[in-house]
Amino acid sequence: MKSIVCEQPKKFEMKEVNTPHALEKEVLIKIKRIGICGTDLHAYNGNQPFFTYPRVLGHELAGTVEELGKGVTGWSKGDQVTVIPYLNCGKCIACRHEKTNCCENMQVIGVHKDGGMCEYLSVPETNLLSTKGLSLEQTALVEPLSISAHAVRRANISENETVVVIGCGPIGLGVMRIAKLMGARVISMDVNDDRLRVSREWAKVDDTINVLEDGLDQLSQITKSELATKVFDATGNQLSMNQSFKYVSHGGTLVFVGLMNKDITFFDPDFHKKEITLLASRNANQQDFKYTIEKMRTGEITINGFHTHHCSFDEMLEQFPNWLNPEEKVIKAIVEL
Structure with missing residues (x-):
């Protein structure tokens, strides 16, 4: 599959890598849209704290279910989903008090581990939510609005x-x-x-x-x-x-x-x-994601005027540096696969 890797500050490379498979309790999703976050821009520019290279960026994601890992139920191939990109340990004091958004051992997809600037990504089933009824563009923007x-x-x-x-x-x-x-x-x-x-x-x-x-x-x-x-x-x-x-x-x-x-x-x-x-206030949890999805479904939160820039996956290497330019007036850019 194709994957865009940030090898070092201000250097992206398009690479061919092995397509992953869904492990136990995981779901393989086919990435359809990637929202570009300030974290991605800072990482590309080399001023994101606590960041290591090389890294596959991308944590504002929209996709469809491609493959179910062992023990996964409740999902079918083709289901449209968004990803909660914060992988928590479930054991620390924050997790035990249902504050998974500030887990002591937090691993964020696209920050601490490779993210969604690729064609396929396998994630824990507990980190997926259905976005049936929303567009792929709306789905990609659930995470920042959450x-x-x-x-x-x-x-x-x-x-x-x-x-x-x-x-x-x-x-x-x-x-x-x-x-x-x-x-x-x-x-x-x-x-x-x-x-x-x-x-x-x-x-x-x-x-x-x-x-x-x-x-x-x-x-x-x-x-x-x-x-x-x-x-x-x-x-x-x-x-x-x-x-x-x-x-x-x-x-x-x-x-x-x-x-x-x-x-x-x-x-x-x-x-x-x-x-x-x-x-x-750090990150978000499932309650916030569900709230955002519901408000999008009712039309109380729209993305018209919020989603300002768009390009294909193959065009991203050329377009990404432009989104750092204030004259481009970028609010939110989305990459399409």
Whole structure:
């Protein structure tokens, strides 16, 4: 089968490798679509922490069942599926408390082990969900939007409360859209006017703020100085994450969805004065995937305007570097097999 391998930073190679078979309790899937994630872009660029080469990238996947391993039931050849790419141990303290998304021994497909930039991939049956009724493009975008859903669930948003989401990338946009579905008043922040426009048109936010022009002052005017009861930072940018504390209201909550390999600092007197709740949000679990699939089926989450770029598997080596160019205005690219 064909497989695209990231041999080293900024170097992909198309290779012919042996087609795998489904092992016991595994399902072999035929890959049909691959969503391109920020993790893939960072890995290609050489700035993804805790990453080793060579690696087959790809963890936002849509496929069909090709072969069942021994002991697998409930699936038939041709069933359309998405992959939960987080392989957990099932034994650590997080797994025992049903927090498999932050397993101590997490192995992420396409990050810690080879992923789906190939024609066939065998995965544990427990890491598959049916996406019957969805398109292949929708199916490929279930995973990133499930990360957004998990972050919103962590924050426990109530109807009519004010939510700020910093960063209009795919995960941030997903947080905005799902927060709107929860009935919140949502304000998006970014430094890019084009992405702020997408947040208005796709996520249906109520207000937008370009933080290059005193974001705190603008937020104070919009909220009559109350600020936001829930703030999500989806940038993975140190400066943004350090500054995000100032947008939180008294008694409010800050959720870090993006991550980076640096220290975060904040002014403790303000943190205590406001009694801010600080949360991290990592990956997603089956509950979040099922929620996202259902909202896609009902049409409450669409991908029109979210899915912006497309190419074939054979074209990816040529197209991928272009998606790193801000002038391309990529929100989400999908590779078709």
